[in-house]
Amino acid sequence: PICTALTTGRMTDDKDVLRDVWFGRIPTCFTLYQDEITEREAEPYYLLLPRVSYLTLVTDKVKKHFQKVMRQEDISEIWFEYEGTPLKWHYPIGLLFDLLASSSALPWNIIVHFKSFPEKDLLHCPSKDAIEAHFMSCVKEADALKHKSQVINEMQKKDHKQLWMGLQNDRFDQFWAINRKLMEYPAEENGFRYIPFRIYQTTTERPFIQKLFRPVAADGQLHTLGDLLKEVCPSALAPEDGEKKNQVMIHGIEPMLETPLQWLSEHLSYPDNFLHISIIPQPT
């Protein structure tokens, strides 16, 4: 549904877009790393992963499944890997998939580890509280950019909690009852102060690009996705008469470059209120 609307330019009901984003799933096959010590054979475990959530928040069943065939002493912190790349639990699942695996066939094949935690590549995830703290920090950072933190600071602690509980329990209505306030802007403006975005590429050293970028130009025109890329990541765009080398992907789709950035921010942000954009090589 999002594909059709955004790639052909036909308007769809904006609320439907919010739901489609929220309920996006990636069929995933978890396999235990071959060098893990088991008491009997470990069967792979299949799961539909929510694109908008975080690995360590939604894989309790995966952990339980594999721990059943292992001895307590062989188990320490769980971590996940795809084709040799440790998966950062603090990146949304949909971002990881788009960036690393979207050109491969489904299901997404993830390897599960319980040993040799890669300290240099991954943050530890000691508890669900750590995920909540990280998530809320991102939400606050996004609002610092959108509203100078005014909206998030005006909310009560219980509203912050509701955002987290909505995400944790996959409750769209519960989440958006609060999140809609973070998507508002003053009547006299045409959008947020700055757009919270991060652009990821596997081909560069830097983890991501994040800069100040206004959704509205000085003349009142709405900036587009193409405007953003031209300004902060020109290498992502095809040269004037050249061949398209990259895909610009959000939630598994390529929005038209003419799409207003303000609209993308309101409808295609992740629950943390950031637009996480992947630049990946055009599949041949």
Place this chain on the structure above:
Amino acid sequence: LSKMAEESESALQLPPSTAAEGEGPTEVSPETATPDPPSSAAVSPGTEEPAGDTKKKIDVLLKAVGDTPIMKTKKWAVERTRTIQGLIDFIKKFLKLVASEQLFIYVNQSFAPSPDQEVGTLYECFGSDGKLVLHYCKSQAWG
């Protein structure tokens, strides 16, 4: 001042402390004469470096929250690719905190960036008057 682009672990050698053990002011001084850091330090005191060039350092101003010890040298030139975790480790060493003690860093007195976040990016988005102000605290100040 360091103009070397060479990266290194936060290598500032701390001189023997002259601060009172336990009593007295909680201010920790980098010593009577601020030692020059090894030329390849990723964090160095003060700065007059112009901003703009992505290879240059950015200015960070560190402010203590609550009863967290105050750093005598508050203004540091930090390489853009230094992470928040790197900065935390540096402050902990400088303040002589034990490894197990936690230290939280906040931007805009509102959010705690991820430990792998680069200070250069934070400076671009949240810097003002040519510097990035960071508040640090031994306990969670702003959630």
